[in-house]
Amino acid sequence: MSRPLVIGPPPADAEALLGTAERAARAAGAMLLERFAGGADAIGQVYSKSTSTDLVSEADMAAERAIRAILAEERPDDAVMGEEGDDTPGTSGRRWIVDPLDGTINYLYGLSAWCVSVACEGLAGVVFDPLSGELFASPVTAGAPATCNGAPIAGRGVSELGQSLLGTGFGYDREIRAAQAPIVAGLLPEVRDVRRIGSAALDLAWCASGRLDAYYEFGVKPWDIAAGVLLCAASGLEVHELAGGPVLPSGILVAPPAIAGELVARVEPPDSAAPDVRSEPTSP
Template identity: 50%
Template structure:
């Protein structure tokens, strides 16, 4: 692999983007206009903070490794590359939280080859935590080098499950109905508003499982590797909700993953 090692590069770039975003957050608290607009629906925001962070990430990654490809959420045209490696970037996962000055937002960076993610980094500046994984090398919390390990909970009734909802109102209505069924079967449900942080939470054993529909590759690329390298299981799924075919994910320790997947399949 030509260029600097991807894991350390991803860490350095994620931290730099997190610093930039924290500056935007401070400016917004002080009353500055950071150019908030909407994307797919009126409840799906994007800001200049998202775009600036992605520009920084793209510039630094491709300066260091100019032959790599790139897929980002905000504005960057997909780049094929010639090296066989592609960076998959969510510059600000949890934009709604960011705009409401809630701490659950992060930078998510993964590097993929033809077999999937090679490295993954999820950096949460306000939380002061960074989770990293390397294929075949395990997953860890960077600040104390603590290995990540998924939970060993083996029943749905004892499982704390994370989830999320799409921006489309009709899809959300159906998800709400299904969520009512799920919450009756599990210990409880959490909805933090960041897929990457939910997957990091599964990897760290802070939730027992996670499932969500309406996701994109940049939502999942880094966090999925965290889960599998922490001993968990991940299955990509597809569902039709409110007439739309949506990509999704089921993740968790092996037992809870299988039980959630069974529940998911039964909803089809």
């Protein structure tokens, strides 16, 4: 069964943590934007990861190096988990979880839905969209909203599943996609419509800002969601960990309270037990 993800109030140094996150995200974003404008030659070599369709580029890796350099300078005692690099241990008890380029396939195809996600786990985080210049940030004080470029944001708060614009994503493995297909097919007649953006971090930021009503995805990694779940929780949305099944890995769901339980029941495999996606690595 799913369980709600409980996120505590921002720490006393949330503003400082967000400052570091923003500087790191903007440094990576500037590099990615320059390469994006330069096309394939600037993006550099592209490699396969988990499957032949799961790709990483030299731009991804360069962006992560830029993030890690700022974290090493400003937060040298903190641990770091990044999508493209080795985990770095720390002594402070805090861990940064970073996705230097969420939406790599979009980026490589010249599509605009890609971003940078930088979070101090469970405490503070930002999602930065270099093309639009939008920076989504978690609150700095308890009870405050998440923001986009400093302006408060909030989820739309629909009260009926049939009125919801739903975001989702799919894995790279063929068997996982085959298991995901009947779930979204069953939901499609029951919701306003479905969007597949191709960036989990943007899906979450857009839920937090009311551009989507709800979102779910199986197979997300900690770096996909570490900043986004903080944004959603601060924007009045429920955040649920989704249990997987025999084929499906664990996942995440965010939705307004009025429809969260119904949506969980429709997407989660029966007789499943939810692992903790916050600390256990599990699509772009």
